[in-house]
Amino acid sequence: MSGWLKNPERRRTAFSFAVLLGLLLLFYYRLWWPGLVLVKRDAFRFFAPIRQYVAERLLAGELPEWFPFESLGRSLIGSTAAGVFHPFTVLFMAFPAHDALRFSTLAACLLGGAGALILGRTYQLSRAASVIAGLAFACSGYVVSMTEHITYFYAICALPLFCSGLAKAVKGTLVWVIGPAVLWATVFLNGDIQTGYYYGFIALLQVLSSSDVSTRTALGRLALVTVLTALLSGIQLAPSFAALQASERADPALFHKDGLLWSTHPLQLLTVVASPVGDATNHFDIAHFFFGSLPAGHAFIGTWADSLYVGLPAVGLALMGAWARRDLRWIALLGCLALWLALGKYGWLYGAFFDVVPLWSVFRYPEKLMGVVTFSVAMLAGAGVDTIRERRAPAVLWAMAVVLCLCLWSICQTDAVGWWVAEYFRAPIPLAQETTRSLAYAFLFSGAATLGVTLVILAFRFSRLPEPLLLGILTVVILLDLSRVNQEAYRTGPADLATFTPTLVQVIEQHAGVRGAGHFRISSDPGGYIDSPVPVLQALGVYGISALNLKQTLHVELNAPFGIESINDYMSGQSVDMASLGSLRSRHFDIWASIYARFNVAYLIGQKDQFSSPPLSQYVIGVLPSHDIALVKNPARAKARVYLSRQPQAVNSHVSVERLAASQEFLLGAVDLIETRGEPLPGPNEKGRASMERYDPGKILVRTETPAPAVLILLDAYEAGWRASLEDGQELPIWRANALVRAVAVPAGTHQVTFTYRTPLLAAGAWCSFAGMLICLGLWWSAWRTGRQGRMVREPHEMPSR
Numbered sequence: 150m151s152g153w154l155k156n157p158e159r160r161r162t163a164f165s166f167a168v169l170l171g172l173l174l175l176f177y178y179r180l181w182w183p184g185l186v187l188v189k190r191d192a193f194r195f196f197a198p199i200r201q202y203v204a205e206r207l208l209a210g211e212l213p214e215w216f217p218f219e220s221l222g223r224s225l226i227g228s229t230a231a232g233v234f235h236p237f238t239v240l241f242m243a244f245p246a247h248d249a250l251r252f253s254t255l256a257a258c259l260l261g262g263a264g265a266l267i268l269g270r271t272y273q274l275s276r277a278a279s280v281i282a283g284l285a286f287a288c289s290g291y292v293v294s295m296t297e298h299i300t301y302f303y304a305i306c307a308l309p310l311f312c313s314g315l316a317k318a319v320k321g322t323l324v325w326v327i328g329p330a331v332l333w334a335t336v337f338l339n340g341d342i343q344t345g346y347y348y349g350f351i352a353l354l355q356v357l358s359s360s361d362v363s364t365r366t367a368l369g370r371l372a373l374v375t376v377l378t379a380l381l382s383g384i385q386l387a388p389s390f391a392a393l394q395a396s397e398r399a400d401p402a403l404f405h406k407d408g409l410l411w412s413t414h415p416l417q418l419l420t421v422v423a424s425p426v427g428d429a430t431n432h433f434d435i436a437h438f439f440f441g442s443l444p445a446g447h448a449f450i451g452t453w454a455d456s457l458y459v460g461l462p463a464v465g466l467a468l469m470g471a472w473a474r475r476d477l478r479w480i481a482l483l484g485c486l487a488l489w490l491a492l493g494k495y496g497w498l499y500g501a502f503f504d505v506v507p508l509w510s511v512f513r514y515p516e517k518l519m520g521v522v523t524f525s526v527a528m529l530a531g532a533g534v535d536t537i538r539e540r541r542a543p544a545v546l547w548a549m550a551v552v553l554c555l556c557l558w559s560i561c562q563t564d565a566v567g568w569w570v571a572e573y574f575r576a577p578i579p580l581a582q583e584t585t586r587s588l589a590y591a592f593l594f595s596g597a598a599t600l601g602v603t604l605v606i607l608a609f610r611f612s613r614l615p616e617p618l619l620l621g622i623l624t625v626v627i628l629l630d631l632s633r634v635n636q637e638a639y640r641t642g643p644a645d646l647a648t649f650t651p652t653l654v655q656v657i658e659q660h661a662g663v664r665g666a667g668h669f670r671i672s673s674d675p676g677g678y679i680d681s682p683v684p685v686l687q688a689l690g691v692y693g694i695s696a697l698n699l700k701q702t703l704h705v706e707l708n709a710p711f712g713i714e715s716i717n718d719y720m721s722g723q724s725v726d727m728a729s730l731g732s733l734r735s736r737h738f739d740i741w742a743s744i745y746a747r748f749n750v751a752y753l754i755g756q757k758d759q760f761s762s763p764p765l766s767q768y769v770i771g772v773l774p775s776h777d778i779a780l781v782k783n784p785a786r787a788k789a790r791v792y793l794s795r796q797p798q799a800v801n802s803h804v805s806v807e808r809l810a811a812s813q814e815f816l817l818g819a820v821d822l823i824e825t826r827g828e829p830l831p832g833p834n835e836k837g838r839a840s841m842e843r844y845d846p847g848k849i850l851v852r853t854e855t856p857a858p859a860v861l862i863l864l865d866a867y868e869a870g871w872r873a874s875l876e877d878g879q880e881l882p883i884w885r886a887n888a889l890v891r892a893v894a895v896p897a898g899t900h901q902v903t904f905t906y907r908t909p910l911l912a913a914g915a916w917c918s919f920a921g922m923l924i925c926l927g928l929w930w931s932a933w934r935t936g937r938q939g940r941m942v943r944e945p946h947e948m949p950s951r
Contacts, residue, residue: 228721314329558596654713672754676755705717790863
C-alpha cells in the first residue's frame with residue numbers, strides 16, 4: 150500500500166471516488182463501449198466533423214483559422230464552437246473523431262461527478278452524501294441530454310469543481326486562485342462563452358455568502374480570479390469579440406426572438422419529477438402541443454433538452470438539505486434564480502436581464518440555466534442525505550408524497566383527463582390520452598422511488614441495519630430512478646454510421662470532375678424524417694435514422710470530411726446578410742436557385758418530389774430512393790469561384806440580400822454591386838480572365854490576365870481578417886461585393902493576387918494568454934518558495950556527527 154493510502158481517512162476518500170466513478174462508468178457505459186458513436190443531433194452532425202477538421206489541420210502543422218466548408222467560409226476560432234485551444238483537442242489528434250468525442254464526453258461526465266463530490270466535501274458533507282450528490286448531478290436529465298453538445302456539456306460539468314476551487318481560493322493562500330481561474334478559462338476555450346459568463350454571477354453569489362472571510366477579501370480574490378481567467382482565455386475571447394461585432398447578435402432587436410426561442414415552458418417543470426411523458430414517436434408533437442415548441446413537422450424542433458428529470462427523491466432530499474443547512478442557502482437561492490431565468494419568455498426576469506445586464510442580449514437558450522438548477526438540486530440533495538443519517542428527516546412528509554404520486558397515477562390514467570387535456574390544449578385525442586397515461590405511469594414510478602427513500606428513512610430510525618447498507622440502498626434507489634428515465638437521453642449508434650461514404654459524394658465528384666475546396670458549393674435540404682422499416686428503426690432509433698439521413702444529404706458540417714463546400718450555415722454568430730441568404734429558400738425556386746448560383750452553388754440536394762416535374766427533372770443527376778432524396782445540377786449556371794466583373798457598379802451604402810434578390814440584372818449575372826467607400830472603381834472588363842491557382846484554408850492564389858484594370862470577384866465571405874496583395878507585396882484594398890463576398894481592383898497585365906487570412910485580435914489574445922500563464926507561474930513559484938522556506942525553518946538543525 151502506498152504511503153498516501155496508509156491514512157484511513159484518505160483510504161475512505163479514495164473508496165468514495167472509486168464508487169462514484171464506477172457507478173458513472175456503469176451509467177454511461179455506451180460512451181466507452183467499443184463500436185459505438187454518438188448520433189444525437191450536434192454530436193454527429195457538427196462536433197465530430199468540425200473537430201476532425203481542427204485535428205487534421207493541427208497535425209498538418211497549421212493553425213485552423215478559417216473553415217471554408219460552411220456558408221461562404223467562416224472564421225473558425227472566432228466562431229468559438231471548434232474549441233481549438235481546449236485540452237480535449239489532443240484527444241481528437243490521437244483518436245478518430247467520433248471516438249475522441251465519446252472519450253471527451255465521458256471525461257467531462259467523470260469531471261462533473263468528481264467535482265460534485267469534492268464540492269460536497271468542501272462544504273462538510275459526508276462522503277456518502279457527496280457521492281449521492283455527484284450521482285444526482287452527473288446522471289440528471291439535463292446533464293445527460295447535453296452529451297450531444299460537448300461545448301455545453303463540459304461547461305456545466307466543470308461547475309461543481311469550479312465552485313470548490315473558488316471556495317478554496319477565497320479562504321486559502323493566494324496561489325489557490327490559479328485552480329478556479331484555469332478551470333473557468335477552459336470553459337471559454339471550449340467555446341461556451343454563455344455559460345462562462347454565467348460563472349461570473351454564480352461566483353459573485355458564492356463569495357458574498359462566504360462567512361469565513363471579510364467581504365472585501367472575498368471580492369478581492371474573486372476579482373483576481375476573474376482577471377486571471379480573462380487573461381488565460383484571451384486567445385479565444387478576443388477573436389470571439391471581434392466576430393461578435395459583425396454577427397446578428399450585435400443588434401439585440403434583431404436577435405431578441407432567437408435569443409428567447411429555447412425557453413423552458415412551465416409545464417416542462419413537471420418532467421423534473423415525473424418523466425418520461427410520451428414516447429419517441431410523438432416527441433415532437435408533445436413538444437408542440439404542451440411545451441410551447443414550434444409547430445409539429447419542423448425537423449429537429451422538439452424540446453431543447455430531451456430530459457430535465459432529476460427525480461422526486463433528489464428534489465425531496467434537496468428541500469430537506471436547504472432547510473437543514475443554512476450555509477448552503479446560497480445554493481438554494483442560486484437554483485431559484487436560475488429556474489426563474491430559465492423560463493425565458495414565460496417569465497419577465499430573463500427579459501428584464503436582456504435589456505439591462507451588459508452582454509446578456511448576445512446569448513440565447515434560456516433553458517441552459519436549467520443546468521444550474523440541476524447543480525443546485527444535486528448539491529442540496531447531498532445535504533439532505535446527511536439529514537437522514539442524523540435521523541432528522543420527516544418520514545411523514547415522504548409518505549405523503551408517495552400517496553400524492555399514487556393519487557395522480559390513478560387520476561391521470563382515466564379517459565376523462567385525456568379528453569380534458571385534448572380540449573384544453575387543442576391536441577389530437579389519441580396524443581392527449583397517450584400523454585396523460587404515460588404521465589400516470591411516470592407518477593407511479595416516481596412514487597415507487599419515493600417509497601424506497603421513505604423506507605430507508607424509517608430503517609435509519611427504527612432498525613439496526615448497518616448505516617453503510619442503508620446508504621447503499623439509498624444510492625441504488627436514486628441511480629435506478631435516474632437510469633429509468635435518463636438512459637434514453639444520450640443516444641449512440643453503430644460505428645458504421647460514421648465510417649461510410651455517402652453515395653452522393655461519388656456522384657458529385659464524377660459529375661464535377663474535380664474534388665476539394667475552391668471549385669463549387671452545394672445546397673442541402675434534407676427535409677423531414679424518412680420512413681424506415683421497423684428493423685432499421687429498432688436498430689438505429691429515431692436519432693440514428695436522422696443522423697443517417699443528414700449524412701446522406703451532406704448537411705451542415707457532414708460535408709467537410711469529403712472536401713465538399715456547402716452554402717448551408719450552422720455555426721453560431723452568422724452575419725445578418727448570411728441569415729437573409731438562407732431565408733431565400735422559402736422563395737420561388739427560380740429566385741433562390743439563381744441567387745445561389747451567383748454564389749457558386751452548382752448542386753442542390755433536396756426532396757425528390759421538388760425536382761420530379763419538367764423542366765427540373767432533366768437536371769437530376771442522382772437519386773437515393775431509400776431516402777427520397779435527389780441530387781440536382783443547379784438549373785441556373787453557377788458562377789465560377791473567381792472572375793473579372795464584366796459590369797462592376799459602385800454603391801455608397803450597404804447592399805442587402807433582399808435587394809439582390811429583387812434585381813434581375815444581378816440574377817442574370819450582368820452586374821456586380823461593389824461597396825467602394827468612395828474609392829475609384831475600374832470599368833467593365835470583357836476580355837480579361839481570372840483563374841484559381843491554389844485554394845487552401847487561409848491562403849488563396851488567383852492569377853489574373855487583363856489588358857486594362859479590372860475588378861476581381863472572389864466568391865468567398867467578406868470578413869475582417871482577410872488581406873489581399875500582388876506578387877510584389879503591394880496591398881490591395883478589399884471591398885464588399887454583392888452583399889457577401891470579396892472584390893479587389895487589379896491592374897492591367899498578368900498578376901498573381903494572394904488572399905491571406907489572420908484571425909482578428911488573435912495575436913493580442915495570445916499575448917494576453919501568455920501573460921496569464923506567466924502570472925500563474927509567478928504565483929506558483931512564490932508559493933513554492935514560501936513553503937520551502939517555512940519547512941526549512943521548522944526542521945531542526947542537525948549537528949554533524951563526530
